[in-house]
Amino acid sequence: MPRRGIFKKMGRSNWRALIIAGGSGTRFWPKSRRSRPKQLLPITGPESMIRQTFLRLKGLVPPAQVWVVSGADHVASIRKQIPELPKSQVVGEPCGRNTAPCVALAAFLMRREPEAVMLVLPADHLIRSRRQFQRSLRIGADLAVRHKALVTFGIEPTFAATGYGYLELERNDPEIRGGVSCHRLRRFVEKPDRAAAERYLASGDFLWNSGMFVWKVGTILENFERHMPEIYRRLARVDWDHPRTASRQLRRLYPSLEATSVDFGIMEKADNLYAVRATFDWSDVGSWDAVAPFLEEDPAGNASRGRLIAVDSERLLVDAGPKLVAAVGVKDLIIIDTGDALLVCDKARAQDVKKVVDRLKAEGLSRYL
Amino acid sequence: MPRRGIFKKMGRSNWRALIIAGGSGTRFWPKSRRSRPKQLLPITGPESMIRQTFLRLKGLVPPAQVWVVSGADHVASIRKQIPELPKSQVVGEPCGRNTAPCVALAAFLMRREPEAVMLVLPADHLIRSRRQFQRSLRIGADLAVRHKALVTFGIEPTFAATGYGYLELERNDPEIRGGVSCHRLRRFVEKPDRAAAERYLASGDFLWNSGMFVWKVGTILENFERHMPEIYRRLARVDWDHPRTASRQLRRLYPSLEATSVDFGIMEKADNLYAVRATFDWSDVGSWDAVAPFLEEDPAGNASRGRLIAVDSERLLVDAGPKLVAAVGVKDLIIIDTGDALLVCDKARAQDVKKVVDRLKAEGLSRYL
Numbered sequence: 001m002p003r004r005g006i007f008k009k010m011g012r013s014n015w016r017a018l019i020i021a022g023g024s025g026t027r028f029w030p031k032s033r034r035s036r037p038k039q040l041l042p043i044t045g046p047e048s049m050i051r052q053t054f055l056r057l058k059g060l061v062p063p064a065q066v067w068v069v070s071g072a073d074h075v076a077s078i079r080k081q082i083p084e085l086p087k088s089q090v091v092g093e094p095c096g097r098n099t100a101p102c103v104a105l106a107a108f109l110m111r112r113e114p115e116a117v118m119l120v121l122p123a124d125h126l127i128r129s130r131r132q133f134q135r136s137l138r139i140g141a142d143l144a145v146r147h148k149a150l151v152t153f154g155i156e157p158t159f160a161a162t163g164y165g166y167l168e169l170e171r172n173d174p175e176i177r178g179g180v181s182c183h184r185l186r187r188f189v190e191k192p193d194r195a196a197a198e199r200y201l202a203s204g205d206f207l208w209n210s211g212m213f214v215w216k217v218g219t220i221l222e223n224f225e226r227h228m229p230e231i232y233r234r235l236a237r238v239d240w241d242h243p244r245t246a247s248r249q250l251r252r253l254y255p256s257l258e259a260t261s262v263d264f265g266i267m268e269k270a271d272n273l274y275a276v277r278a279t280f281d282w283s284d285v286g287s288w289d290a291v292a293p294f295l296e297e298d299p300a301g302n303a304s305r306g307r308l309i310a311v312d313s314e315r316l317l318v319d320a321g322p323k324l325v326a327a328v329g330v331k332d333l334i335i336i337d338t339g340d341a342l343l344v345c346d347k348a349r350a351q352d353v354k355k356v357v358d359r360l361k362a363e364g365l366s367r368y369l
Numbered sequence: 370m371p372r373r374g375i376f377k378k379m380g381r382s383n384w385r386a387l388i389i390a391g392g393s394g395t396r397f398w399p400k401s402r403r404s405r406p407k408q409l410l411p412i413t414g415p416e417s418m419i420r421q422t423f424l425r426l427k428g429l430v431p432p433a434q435v436w437v438v439s440g441a442d443h444v445a446s447i448r449k450q451i452p453e454l455p456k457s458q459v460v461g462e463p464c465g466r467n468t469a470p471c472v473a474l475a476a477f478l479m480r481r482e483p484e485a486v487m488l489v490l491p492a493d494h495l496i497r498s499r500r501q502f503q504r505s506l507r508i509g510a511d512l513a514v515r516h517k518a519l520v521t522f523g524i525e526p527t528f529a530a531t532g533y534g535y536l537e538l539e540r541n542d543p544e545i546r547g548g549v550s551c552h553r554l555r556r557f558v559e560k561p562d563r564a565a566a567e568r569y570l571a572s573g574d575f576l577w578n579s580g581m582f583v584w585k586v587g588t589i590l591e592n593f594e595r596h597m598p599e600i601y602r603r604l605a606r607v608d609w610d611h612p613r614t615a616s617r618q619l620r621r622l623y624p625s626l627e628a629t630s631v632d633f634g635i636m637e638k639a640d641n642l643y644a645v646r647a648t649f650d651w652s653d654v655g656s657w658d659a660v661a662p663f664l665e666e667d668p669a670g671n672a673s674r675g676r677l678i679a680v681d682s683e684r685l686l687v688d689a690g691p692k693l694v695a696a697v698g699v700k701d702l703i704i705i706d707t708g709d710a711l712l713v714c715d716k717a718r719a720q721d722v723k724k725v726v727d728r729l730k731a732e733g734l735s736r737y738l
Contacts, residue, residue, distance in 0.1 A: 326712050355680045
């Protein structure tokens with residue numbers, strides 16, 4: 001049990017959450033399409049990833065204090081998938097500008113409570129241990145409040161990944177709170193090459209950057225003012241008290257904001273950074289091969305969401321809706337059927353599903369995009 | 370050009386054809402089902418195999434002289450697929466009894482013209498060179514008439530097949546007619562083991578038994594009387610002049626007829642056998658892997674009947690209707706989609722598709738059978 005005593009200072013109503021739902025997820029074709037990107041799909045279970053992200057906050061952040069920022073095209077779907085949210089809190093970006101403008105926009109929407117704790121969560125990560133997760137969030141929030149810090153959540157690396165950014169920890173002893181290690185951060189590191197990733201893994205001083213953050217609303221606004229003054233200045237001029245006016249102003253100014261990540265724009269420049277070492281399970285479910293561990297497997301390692309007849313077939317990942325799938329003498333395949341399209345892919349080549357999307361674009365087959 | 374002079378004796382109206390449409394074709398699951406066996410499916414092109422078989426007789430046997438014998442369940446489909454046929458000439462067997470009763474039944478239906486030439490053709494073989502095929506049929510028919518012989522068509526073996534019966538030829542020189550070799554037959558040989566098949570292939574004295582025959586109606590009836598007297602006797606008692614009565618009688622007696630092949634029941638016992646060495650292309654299209662050669666291939670050897678996006682993928686056979694199929698990093702697969710079911714099978718394991726059907730039976734998934 002977490003020692004709740006240490007969080008006394010923060011009332012429940014003090015939490016705010018931003019769920020960032022911007023990705024397009026071409027690596028989940030044919031399930032993911034322009035109109036239904038990965039975060040809107042039930043890839044790892046019966047609920048969509050964004051709804052799972054929302055439900056993961058249950059008991060910590062009330063729905064009235066959760067904002068979602070997504071592409072304008074997806075606002076209607078998200079409102080449908082999370083009917084608990086006030087409609088006005090699902091905000092469509094006029095265009096995608098990476099995460100920094102998105103975080104700034106949300107911080108301005110929350111500006112009236114500068115002491116409130118603001119969580120930032122990607123919509124398309126998978127974490128199953130909700131209790132452990134919320135415990136880490138509480139500990140992170142406590143750090144953010146006590147130290148006026150920018151706090152990130154770091155994942156213990158399990159291999160020399162080149163697809164993630166890294167967090168380099170200060171070498172002094174971490175503060176242990178409720179069994180969770182809280183580190184001062186030396187720096188944010190962008191996606192490394194293979195050799196650097198091997199070094200990071202071996203050193204023990206690095207964690208993967210999960211892209212999840214917690215800070216006070218006031219702290220992040222101050223950091224924008226300091227490190228991304230142009231974005232801050234433009235958003236500060238929006239008439240936030242009049243939503244319609246604000247919406248019109250945003251449509252005009254948003255495309256001119258610098259398209260950069262909050263990691264690069266803020267975290268790589270700011271001081272007073274902390275990392276909470278995650279004690280919860282985590283996956284960014286980056287491609288189809290990452291899905292199998294979240295589904296039930298038969299003794300031959302076949303993971304299927306529907307009915308599979310496997311004859312001498314092993315380690316398949318199958319998602320074909322209500323369709324019966326039969327496999328004979330095949331191994332390590334991803335088999336995904338969506339009615340209008342079918343993917344058969346070697347598991348080791350899951351990253352190359354985006355090449356299919358590229359080919360569809362090149363051949364003008366836009367109805368499959 | 371065939372030397373038509375030699376066929377002068379046979380008027381065109383003297384031809385009769387029996388198309389045997391009895392197979393179930395479990396190896397073509399999921400396309401083949403109980404209700405639509407292989408011969409009713411357009412597996413190798415836009416026309417079903419049985420319709421291709423019918424069209425292959427064009428100019429040789431008029432539709433009014435073609436009979437089809439099939440399972441009772443398939444009569445309606447066959448009448449639809451070959452509307453040129455008089456309805457009464459698509460005959461449903463009360464139950465499957467292998468080919469001997471089926472051939473005897475058809476011979477009795479043709480009994481009024483004992484001098485007519487009767488072709489027997491499986492419904493599910495693929496032959497593309499119609500002209501060469503008809504030329505061989507004419508030469509076979511001429512042999513059948515001149516020698517009162519039972520004539521079969523032999524296929525030059527291309528490998529030591531253990532899945533076909535063989536025809537052992539007499540070693541004396543064949544008669545060459547119109548460029549086609551006509552051999553006296555020493556004997557019919559059942560499916561051999563691997564070692565025997567190797568010997569047959571090496572000897573040069575063996576052909577594959579195609580299961581296609583030609584003989585006079587009178588000759589085959591005499592052979593039934595002599596070699597399968599029980600079947601002959603029972604069918605001879607049917608009141609053939611009154612179709613309704615005949616139909617009722619057949620329903621009663623057919624199940625009691627010996628279920629055996631015409632090869633075993635007649636050909637292995639009869640004298641005066643000939644084989645025409647086929648000069649036409651031939652495939653019994655026994656399983657999915659046999660289909661690819663009949664479809665167009667891309668430079669990577671992928672044969673698809675629909676739209677295929679192949680990324681680093683080779684030698685696929687794809688049939689998924691109007692569905693877009695994308696393959697990434699896969700080779701030598703059979704990918705068949707039918708809307709309700711999907712098969713992904715290693716090409717080398719095509720024979721084992723029937724194991725899927727066995728599993729479906731065992732698991733009571735009869736809607737997929």
